[in-house]
Amino acid sequence: xxxxxxxxxxxxxxxxxxxxxxxxxxxxxxxxxxxxxxxxxxxxxxxxxxxxxxxxxxxxxxxxxxxxxxxxxxxxxxxxxxxxxxxxxxxxxxxxxxxxxxxxxxxxxxxxxxxxxxxxxxxxxxxxxxxxxxxxxxxxxxxxxxxxxxxxxxxxxxxxxxxxxxxxxxxxxxxxxxxxxxxxxxxxxxxxxxxxxxxxxxxxxxxxxxxxxxxxxxxxxxxxxxxxxxxxxxxxxxxxxxxxxxxxxxxxxxxxxxxxxxxxxxxxxxxxxxxxxxxxxxxxxxxxxxxxxxxxxxxxxxxxxxxxxxxxxxxxxxxxxxxxxxxxxxxxxxxxxxxxxxxxxxxxxxxxxxxxxxxxxxxxxxxxxxxxxxxxxxxxxxxxxxxxxxxxxxxxxxxxxxxxxxxxxxxxxxxxxxxxxxxxxxxxxxxxxxxxxxxxxxxxxxxxxxxxxxx
Ligand code: SF4
Numbered sequence: 001x002x003x004x005x006x007x008x009x010x011x012x013x014x015x016x017x018x019x020x021x022x023x024x025x026x027x028x029x030x031x032x033x034x035x036x037x038x039x040x041x042x043x044x045x046x047x048x049x050x051x052x053x054x055x056x057x058x059x060x061x062x063x064x065x066x067x068x069x070x071x072x073x074x075x076x077x078x079x080x081x082x083x084x085x086x087x088x089x090x091x092x093x094x095x096x097x098x099x100x101x102x103x104x105x106x107x108x109x110x111x112x113x114x115x116x117x118x119x120x121x122x123x124x125x126x127x128x129x130x131x132x133x134x135x136x137x138x139x140x141x142x143x144x145x146x147x148x149x150x151x152x153x154x155x156x157x158x159x160x161x162x163x164x165x166x167x168x169x170x171x172x173x174x175x176x177x178x179x180x181x182x183x184x185x186x187x188x189x190x191x192x193x194x195x196x197x198x199x200x201x202x203x204x205x206x207x208x209x210x211x212x213x214x215x216x217x218x219x220x221x222x223x224x225x226x227x228x229x230x231x232x233x234x235x236x237x238x239x240x241x242x243x244x245x246x247x248x249x250x251x252x253x254x255x256x257x258x259x260x261x262x263x264x265x266x267x268x269x270x271x272x273x274x275x276x277x278x279x280x281x282x283x284x285x286x287x288x289x290x291x292x293x294x295x296x297x298x299x300x301x302x303x304x305x306x307x308x309x310x311x312x313x314x315x316x317x318x319x320x321x322x323x324x325x326x327x328x329x330x331x332x333x334x335x336x337x338x339x340x341x342x343x344x345x346x347x348x349x350x351x352x353x354x355x356x357x358x359x360x361x362x363x364x365x366x367x368x369x370x371x372x373x374x375x376x377x378x379x380x381x382x383x384x385x386x387x388x389x390x391x392x393x394x395x396x397x398x399x400x401x402x403x404x405x406x407x408x409x410x411x412x413x414x415x416x417x418x419x420x421x422x423x424x425x426x427x428x429x430x431x432x433x434x435x436x437x438x439x440x441x442x443x444x445x446x447x448x449x450x451x452x453x454x455x
Contacts, residue, residue, distance in 0.1 A: 006210050007195055009174035011266025016186035019295065023087070023113060023188075031117040035064035038109050041100055046111060049098035051423040052079035056095060056111055063118055072122030073133055075115055077442050080158040081151055081422040083123065083197045084180050086116035087189040089419050090284075092317045123200065134442070136205045138164030142436055145170065145227040147214050147379060150178020151418045152409030153233030154201050155425030161205040163433055163440060168227075170212040175264065178235050179410070180418060182260045185288045187295065191263050220380040224405065229432050232383065232391060232400070232407040233425065236415055237373035242280065246338030247368075251345035255281070255289045255369035262292060274364040276300035278348045280335050281369035282312035287322050289367055294325035301327045302361065304350055306334045330361070338366055372415060383407075390414050398428035406432065 026034065038060040046056045055074050062071035075082040091097070091112040099108035126133065142165045146153040149171035157167035175181050177194040184194075202208055214220055223230050239254025241247065261268045270293070277298050279290045282305035294301045303322075305312055309331045312319070319329065330350070336358060337349040347360040374389030384392045384401050391407040393399060398406045408424025410416065430440050 006174055006176055006198075006208070009210075010191060010195065010264065013266050014191070014264060015261075015268050015270075015296070016190050016263045019186040019190070019292075021187070023116070025120055026113055026117045031063055031114060032066075034110055035060045035114060037101075038064070039100065045098040045100065046095040046109070049094045050078075051094070051417070051419045052085075052426065053423075054078040054082075054115075059118060060109070060111070060114055063114055068118055068121045069125060069133075071118040075119055076133055079419070079422050079426070080155050080201060081197065081418065082115060082119045083200075084151070084184075084189055084194060085419045085422060086112050086119055087193070088180065088184050089417060090315055090318075093315055094419070132204065134162050134204065136162055136164065140164040140436075140438065142166065142228045143168065143226075144229045144231060144432065145223040146231045146233060147220075147223070148172075148178060148232070148234040148409075149176030149198070149208060149210070150233050150235045150409055151180060151421035152235075152425040152428075153178075153231060154198065154206075155422040156231050156233070156406075156408065156429045157206040157425075158201045158204055159426055159429035159440070159442070160432065161201075162442065163438060165433075166207070167205070168207045168209065170214060170218065170223075171208065171210045172213045174210050176208055176210060178233070178421075182263065183256055183285070183288075184263075184418075185259075185292060186263055187292075214379055220382075224402070228404065228436070230405045231425075231428055232379060232405065232411060233409050233421070234379065235410045239368055240371045240373055241368050242335060242370060244335060244338050246340050249338055249340045249345050249366075250343065251340075251364065252338055252366045252368065255279070255285050255367050256372060258367055259285070259289055259292065262296075270296050270298060274298055276363045277302075277365040277367060278361050278363045279303045279367045279369055280348075281305065281371075282307065282314055282331075283369060283371070284314045284318055286367075286369035287314045287318045287327075289369055290327045291318075291322040291325055293365075293367075294322065294327050298365075299326075300363075301325075302363075303327060303329045304333050304335055304348070304361070305329065305331045306353065308332055335366075374411070374414070388414055396427070397431040398424055399431070403435070 040057045044057050059071045059074040095111045096108045101108045144167050146169040149169045160167045176198045180194040181191050239256045277293050279286050290301050290303050332353045333350040336351050339346045347362045349360050351358045391412045393407050393412050398408050406428040408428050409421035
């Protein structure tokens with residue numbers, strides 16, 4: 001499929017459109033008032049807490065002085081995915097959580113909202129003026145192939161394209177964007193928004209080829225031979241499943257697949273007879289799907305987690321957000337059996353870890369959110385993975401055992417945030433340039449002094 005035609009693969013009638021934006025764009029006065037609260041701290045802790053190391057006080061100061069384009073430029077120099085990360089970053093755990101105002105029991109600076117304001121305003125202005133942020137007219141006679149069109153690949157390809165490197169992304173699915181497209185909660189960021197960000201990156205000279213499967217339509221070894229470097233940014237695979245007795249019932253879903261249907265499948269609806277759902281898992285994906293189902297009108301949504309609430313990997317503030325919509329948590333409980341009657345789900349049987357007592361939780365749907373499969377080995381048997389299935393890379397350069405093959409994002413970290421993938425992509429790009437003796441025009445010599453901060 002040629003560039004930009006991917007939009008045709010996105011159906012109009014998507015359930016995600018029912019969700020309201022949980023953080024609408026600031027007005028100008030809201031943004032300026034919030035920006036003026038920033039103390040412009042020396043050695044600002046908010047910068048160290050950002051995996052991409054954005055100069056946060058600098059971009060905030062530019063908002064306060066009305067220089068929106070300059071503000072967005074500061075963001076993009078560190079993170080070309082500034083639009084999506086402003087929306088999907090767990091800011092309470094990162095920059096906002098590190099803001100010094102927290103130490104004085106004052107409301108921290110709303111860095112994500114300000115980033116969103118600068119980036120969205122500046123992009124809208126850019127569209128009217130048709131003037132890109134960065135010039136891209138050089139030709140370096142180098143080319144790089146990308147496997148997967150997720151955040152890591154997009155970030156890496158963007159920084160290379162800015163330096164005149166030919167960047168070609170191969171994506172198996174018709175819709176690019178990776179987990180931003182398939183997995184981000186629609187009240188944070190919708191697929192339409194992701195595709196806008198992808199299109200903006202492509203406009204800087206990145207080529208996208210969708211519907212191309214590595215190993216089937218084109219061989220990995222061929223890419224290694226034809227390109228100066230290959231970047232693996234394949235993310236993760238399908239939802240893992242517990243293989244519980246009765247788990248093959250059609251009312252049992254994988255969380256990722258269900259979120260994807262809500263976001264991108266035309267005419268998908270939650271049947272009216274589905275009044276209750278039990279979500280298995282304690283991570284952020286479990287919390288997301290629980291909240292989504294509750295927001296879509298499922299009356300009784302419970303999460304079942306095998307350990308205690310304190311041991312959950314999902315963020316406290318996300319759980320609090322889900323509780324606001326009525327989601328309840330049953331902790332220290334292990335699912336043992338899915339009970340069906342004539343193919344219709346009746347309940348989930350769980351065992352309490354404290355007493356070994358079992359009981360049934362009646363429900364219409366069960367959703368498993370217990371992690372995702374790693375599928376790096378599907379690309380090539382030559383790619384070395386660890387015992388968790390993650391691609392092994394040098395932590396600084398993101399090079400695999402083959403110095404011309406790089407990797408980043410979920411396939412190397414096992415599933416972190418979009419901002420971590422963006423940081424990996426940028427670091428890989430700059431190390432590729434360094435290996436070819438090209439000084440990055442955006443950061444020059446200073447770049448390599450700071451590049452290890454996020455490693
Ligand atoms: Fe501004 Fe808070 Fe960062 Fe200080 S820590 S520079 S107040 S955002």
